[in-house]
Amino acid sequence: MERLKALSLTVFLVFILHGCGYHFSGEGPGPKPGLKRIAIPVFENRTGEPELGSLFAAALRQQFFMRGNLQVVPEDQAEVIFRGRITDIYTSSVAHIDVQQTIQTRLYVTLDIRCQDAQTGKAIWQDPQFTYYKTYLMVPDPIASFDNRREAFEFLAKEMAIRIHDRFLSNF
Template structure:
């Protein structure tokens, strides 16, 4: 407490000098800005918020795949479960269930060589998501037509390498989408 008194004394002493006024303003700003931001409810996206409906446990069944691309539902469901585990408990008998549907999986060439050979693809995925109360079967939170994409390089001389690049792009896209959705839920957006 004695130290704080000395600091305040020193700060007011510095006010009498012109240079001291600037210094005091800087110090005051450094102390007040964090207090004001914290007091008005400001927070970093996805941090400090609560799940919609106060949910503390969720289950994440395997997403329904409405696309022609096989086996992608396991990858994206796993990424969502991994991401949500950092915020809520992911269990089978949960308060709420995160239902997901993969509506679209699309590859499109986005860059070419001067000879019109594909250099880069864009993988775009569209999801429909809803958080549903297990007890009442009512929708607590919903996001329709969530679109995300990831670009990846084509290896024209190696089809296997291109397929592996597509798989890695899908894994990254799934992780990023899960993180974004969790942040939207925590921010109640």
């Protein structure tokens, strides 16, 4: 009877300590232990919005500079390479003053992001449809609205980079 209690307690503790099974989305085994050098080239931009490829790649580089033990290096020195493609941006009206005037717009960005082994080209982590959004203010002044939209892109680049960094390293 004593052995049965001990076995039951052991099995129970294994299940409890193993966790709830939650994991970040994204596919692939994640980084290998001992990984030290990564490259993050400018993302491919398939939208009509200029400079997004460099904005989003720079935000991801910044996350690895600030928050990790991984060194960001040129592609020819890297063990793995993050490749990003901005596949879509679109907007939707969120709030209106009247039928013809929008005062808030939601800006969506979709990335195809993957991390590949530099030698084999095999994807070790990927999310082909990573979408995030930010709502920004539309005002009568077109320059101010443009600035608000640009700030929304900067916010999205930073927030998406944080999530990519965390999701990639969740298996570390």
